[in-house]
Amino acid sequence: MAEMWINMGPQHPMTHGLWNLRVKVDGETIVDAEPEVGYLHRGIEKLCEGRTYPQIIPIADRLCYGSSMTWSHAYCLTVEDLMGVEVPERAEYIRVMTIEMQRIASHLMWLAAYAGDLGLSVGFTYTMRDREVFVDLLQGLTGSRLTYNYPRIGGVAHDLPPDFGRDAIRATRYMEKRLKEYEDLFEGSKIFMMRNVDVGVLSKEDAINLGVTGPSLRASGVDYDLRKDMPYSVYPEMDFRVATHSDCDCYARYRVRMDEMWESCRIIRQAIEKMPKGRWRVVAPRNAPVGTGVGRVEDPRGEAVMYVVGDGTDRPYRLKIRSPIFVTVSAAPKILVGYKLADVVAIMGGLDMCIGENDR
Amino acid sequence: MSEGGNAGRVTGASIERAPSKVGDDSEFRVLRTLAERFPRTVSEGTQVRPGLLRATVERSDLFGVCRVLRDELGFEHLSMISAVDYEDRFEVVYHITSYQHRLFLELITATPKDDPSVDSISSVWGGANWQEREAYDLMGVVFRSDPKLERILLPKDVLYHPLRKDFRG
Amino acid sequence: MNDKAGPSLGQAIMFRSKDFLKWSDDALEYLLRRSPVGGGIDYLTKDFFNWATRNSLYFLHFGIMCCALEMAVASAPRFDQQRFGIIPRSSPRQCDILLVNGPVTKKLKPALRRLYDQMPEPKWVVAMGECAISGGPFYDSYSMVPGVDRFIPVDVYIPGCPARPEALIDGFLKLQKLIKEDKRGLLTGR
Numbered sequence: 001m002a003e004m005w006i007n008m009g010p011q012h013p014m015t016h017g018l019w020n021l022r023v024k025v026d027g028e029t030i031v032d033a034e035p036e037v038g039y040l041h042r043g044i045e046k047l048c049e050g051r052t053y054p055q056i057i058p059i060a061d062r063l064c065y066g067s068s069m070t071w072s073h074a075y076c077l078t079v080e081d082l083m084g085v086e087v088p089e090r091a092e093y094i095r096v097m098t099i100e101m102q103r104i105a106s107h108l109m110w111l112a113a114y115a116g117d118l119g120l121s122v123g124f125t126y127t128m129r130d131r132e133v134f135v136d137l138l139q140g141l142t143g144s145r146l147t148y149n150y151p152r153i154g155g156v157a158h159d160l161p162p163d164f165g166r167d168a169i170r171a172t173r174y175m176e177k178r179l180k181e182y183e184d185l186f187e188g189s190k191i192f193m194m195r196n197v198d199v200g201v202l203s204k205e206d207a208i209n210l211g212v213t214g215p216s217l218r219a220s221g222v223d224y225d226l227r228k229d230m231p232y233s234v235y236p237e238m239d240f241r242v243a244t245h246s247d248c249d250c251y252a253r254y255r256v257r258m259d260e261m262w263e264s265c266r267i268i269r270q271a272i273e274k275m276p277k278g279r280w281r282v283v284a285p286r287n288a289p290v291g292t293g294v295g296r297v298e299d300p301r302g303e304a305v306m307y308v309v310g311d312g313t314d315r316p317y318r319l320k321i322r323s324p325i326f327v328t329v330s331a332a333p334k335i336l337v338g339y340k341l342a343d344v345v346a347i348m349g350g351l352d353m354c355i356g357e358n359d360r
Numbered sequence: 361m362s363e364g365g366n367a368g369r370v371t372g373a374s375i376e377r378a379p380s381k382v383g384d385d386s387e388f389r390v391l392r393t394l395a396e397r398f399p400r401t402v403s404e405g406t407q408v409r410p411g412l413l414r415a416t417v418e419r420s421d422l423f424g425v426c427r428v429l430r431d432e433l434g435f436e437h438l439s440m441i442s443a444v445d446y447e448d449r450f451e452v453v454y455h456i457t458s459y460q461h462r463l464f465l466e467l468i469t470a471t472p473k474d475d476p477s478v479d480s481i482s483s484v485w486g487g488a489n490w491q492e493r494e495a496y497d498l499m500g501v502v503f504r505s506d507p508k509l510e511r512i513l514l515p516k517d518v519l520y521h522p523l524r525k526d527f528r529g
Numbered sequence: 530m531n532d533k534a535g536p537s538l539g540q541a542i543m544f545r546s547k548d549f550l551k552w553s554d555d556a557l558e559y560l561l562r563r564s565p566v567g568g569g570i571d572y573l574t575k576d577f578f579n580w581a582t583r584n585s586l587y588f589l590h591f592g593i594m595c596c597a598l599e600m601a602v603a604s605a606p607r608f609d610q611q612r613f614g615i616i617p618r619s620s621p622r623q624c625d626i627l628l629v630n631g632p633v634t635k636k637l638k639p640a641l642r643r644l645y646d647q648m649p650e651p652k653w654v655v656a657m658g659e660c661a662i663s664g665g666p667f668y669d670s671y672s673m674v675p676g677v678d679r680f681i682p683v684d685v686y687i688p689g690c691p692a693r694p695e696a697l698i699d700g701f702l703k704l705q706k707l708i709k710e711d712k713r714g715l716l717t718g719r
Contacts, residue, residue: 010637010640011589011591011621011640011644012619013590013619016592017592017593017597018592018593018594018631018637037512037513038512038513038514038515038634038636039634039636039637039640040593040594040631040632040634040637041513041514041634041636041672042632042634042667042670042672042673043522043667043670043671043672043673044667044670045498045523046522046523046670046671047667047669047670050669058666059666059667062594062595062666065594065595065597065598065691066598109598109601112601112605113601124605125605125606128601128602128605128606128607129605129606129607131602132602132605132607145599145691145693146595146598146599146691147595147690147691206486208436208437208459209436209485209486209487210486210487211437211438211439211485211486211487211488212487213437222459224459229459229462230411230462230464294412294455294464294466296439296464303439303457305439305440305455307440307442307453307455309444317444318442318444318445318523320440320442320444320453322439322440322442322455326490326491326494327487327490327491329490330487330489330490331486331487355594356594356595359513360513514636514672515635515636520671522671522672527671
């Protein structure tokens with residue numbers, strides 16, 4: 001049968017964002033694939049060169065709208081590395097707590113989209129309902145639902161509101177109950193399992209060579225998590241387990257993210273219990289010295305790296321952002337080839353695409 | 361901790377969690393090996409902070425250094441390629457991660473303004489291809505023998521490289 | 530009758546079927562859109578069609594940036610915009626509303642224009658969030674179109690960065706009001 005190219009995107013229910021996947025099919029089998037990105041390229045790296053250091057925090061929020069807290073945190077880490085600012089300990093604990101809340105909210109958003117893709121409407125409604133719990137918490141803290149603008153260079157914007165710790169611990173207890181329910185719901189669904197198990201296998205060697213990071217790497221059996229292996233902030237104080245899985249398929253990616261949510265609940269509770277009193281912010285200098293700074297964090301989607309070059313003024317000379325999804329998507333042809341056209345939804349959904357950070 | 365070995369062809373046992381804390385003598389082994397193998401082109405090998413190394417390499421030896429880094433020193437993962445436009449040169453900065461030694465290496469190479477080109481390393485790390493395309497797209501640095509060097513983020517018909525300092529949007 | 534009514538009945542009988550179809554199309558078009566008959570039908574039915582249209586607004590499921598998440602949240606249980614009959618559809622051919630929920634880049638512009646052209650009349654455009662209205666935080670970027678109304682007519686603007694789900698629902702209610710106040714009929718109005 002003749003081979004043909006099919007465009008899936010830019011407007012396609014599968015894409016969850018703004019990109020185009022061109023697949024070459026022979027009948028129903030995929031023989032080649034080519035992602036096409038850049039529809040959301042806003043030129044953030046150029047924009048940052050014209051903004052002062054604190055002005056970039058809201059833009060860093062909008063890099064990935066699914067997990068804006070981790071991106072503004074990554075940016076603040078990078079600039080603190082450049083300026084040599086020491087962050088107070090209380091601020092570090094607050095940051096870790098908010099990042100883990102953001103991780104849960106981001107993974108729930110992914111789970112909702114994934115369930116919707118695979119035809120489990122109940123999964124969509126349940127996860128979106130419970131995501132609101134964490135969105136409400138962060139809204140009570142920062143005043144915004146999605147783009148928080150909360151971390152600052154040298155700390156966080158303001159202290160926790162009263163009784164925040166109690167509410168957060170209550171939310172994690174609620175979430176753990178719900179996670180059990182999700183596991184029963186998803187893994188008890190025959191359709192979900194059939195569309196996930198042994199679909200989209202990415203071997204360990206390929207995952208490492210192609211630069212795949214984050215849950216997709218850990219689902220391929222590599223035990224590497226920046227929070228554990230190159231710790232930043234106060235993650236060394238936290239007791240948690242790195243979720244890995246050795247099946248390398250879509251089910252493994254789902255499983256790794258579910259396990260990460262369990263661990264995030266534990267980290268939130270530990271951060272609240274260990275949180276010291278004290279200052280939550282130091283004043284950072286206005287101008288950065290001449291030099292470079294680099295910051296790496298474990299985003300919900302993988303390894304986020306920022307590299308900043310300072311030239312002595314109050315604006316960065318160059319800010320380079322490494323998006324985990326940008327590199328993961330480039331591995332898509334390797335994962336897709338050999339599967340059926342109907343598996344594209346499961347495979348690309350399982351990678352947790354976020355086009356905002358991908359295109360920058 | 362395994363001593364480098366066939367790190368490029370990683371097998372199940374070679375990536376295992378090392379028991380020691382971050383930052384042991386493997387950092388100095390990396391810098392020493394690079395300085396011994398490429399005495400003329402690799403310079404300024406320093407340890408910026410525990411776990412983060414920095415080295416400068418001339419662009420003629422970039423490909424060889426990357427091969428040595430992957431095959432002998434256990435740097436399996438290329439994190440980031442960033443191109444920076446300075447007044448007198450372009451700098452291409454490679455951030456390379458070692459999963460097994462838990463190291464992060466900043467490898468800096470410079471390329472002149474009138475011939476901004478370096479060797480492609482996408483045959484060493486497969487994940488480098490799109491990042492090289494991005495650096496070409498936004499900064500105009502040419503990566504020689506890249507399998508598919510074309511614009512990726514901007515439309516195919518634009519003529520400018522926006523991240524250059526002489527570009528005014 | 531004027532000349533635009535097409536050929537006479539006698540000619541029509543001698544036509545082949547293809548020409549007959551064209552003739553009948555022209556005749557119907559004349560009857561419904563330009564003659565007083567169409568106006569009469571409009572007068573009688575426009576309130577009913579208007580009511581049906583504004584209570585089943587199907588918008589295009591097309592996420593661009595941050596506001597796309599709020600669009601998804603608005604469909605989720607907490608805000609539940611489907612109680613107003615606002616339902617996402619995945620094909621532009623089935624939609625009434627183009628919801629532009631993010632920045633429009635120069636690379637996206639032709640694709641978005643094409644989506645707009647693919648939608649059948651009557652159609653409306655909602656610009657959600659600062660980016661779609663004026664470029665938002667990226668207004669001075671080299672690759673942005675500052676505001677979607679540069680190339681698509683916009684009916685409702687929803688400010689916010691990102692616009693909250695309540696704001697989105699309010700925007701749709703405003704659009705319903707706009708449709709309600711629209712006294713043009715379906716046949717002769719457009």
